[in-house]
Amino acid sequence: MKILVGVKRVIDYEVKIRVKADESGVETSNVKMSMNPFDEIAVEEAIRLKEAGHATEIIAVSMGEAKAQETLRTALAMGADRAIHITSDAELQPLAVAKLFRALIEREEADLVLLGKQAIDDDNNQTPQMLAGLLSWPQGTFASRLELNDSTLAVTREVDGGLETLDLDLPAVVSVDLRLNEPRYPTLPNIMKAKKKPLEPLDPEELKVDIAPRLKTIKVTAPPKRKAGIKLETAAELVERLHNEARVI
Ligand code: AMP
Secondary structure, eight states, X not given: OEEXXXXXXXXXXXXXXXXXXXXXXXXXXXXXXXXXHHHHHHHHHHHHHHHTTSOSEEEEEEEESTTHHHHHHHHHHHTOSEEEEEEXXXXXXXXXXXXXXXXXXXXXTOSEEEEESOOTTTOOOOHHHHHHHHHTOOEEEEEEEEEEOSSEEEEEEEETTEEEEEEEESSEEEXXXXXXXXXXXXXXXXXXXXXXXXXXXXXXXXXXXXXXXXOOOOOOOOOOOOOOOOOOSOHHHHHHHHHHTSOOO
């Protein structure tokens, strides 16, 4: 089984986001970037499927600027076998990303696609669903457990009311949630080995995919500052204020 894993380079989750002065987006220069945390979980799961003897090859894919190659090297150091970098300095919106994945999947004949449930920069949560739609493949989103049986993949998903388990026929698209696993840290020897693993750069034009944006960002603004809270002496005072001032009870 061939597994394709999406790894997006995003602003590190610990960085305090700053909005650009012209409100056109967020500041990314001189900001620490890392692999999208959900994508680390997807890479880890692919490696576990390979270690369990279910997968034969793991291909890590990143789309975007040149530095996405650093993110791919991290995926290779964790245990992916090879990497593909779709090079583009243009803004890649979920539909374009999904179409690029579809073209690659058709080229690679992958059996399973593991993606993060969302990229923490734009919080779209759209690419996996669009990709499954484009391919007409079964999909399991927000996976918190995966189990490969004879011919199906059991995906346990976190839904509002609890957990739901779906049996998917392969090939399929799965988006992973936080509780699926704890990703490993790459070891130093594996970081060295990763430098020699194959990393193929690819132009979106070679895949004949139209990546033109369909959505226009009008402006990006920081959320309003929260007002400071107040300390009350008694629960009775709290109830009184919630009733008479906030009028919520
Ligand atoms: P999104 O729909 O943008 O929230 O992204 C969901 C998932 O799609 C991410 O966690 C990645 O696995 C994958 N993905 C989105 N954009 C990219 C990209 N530029 N390169 C690689 N994978 C991506």
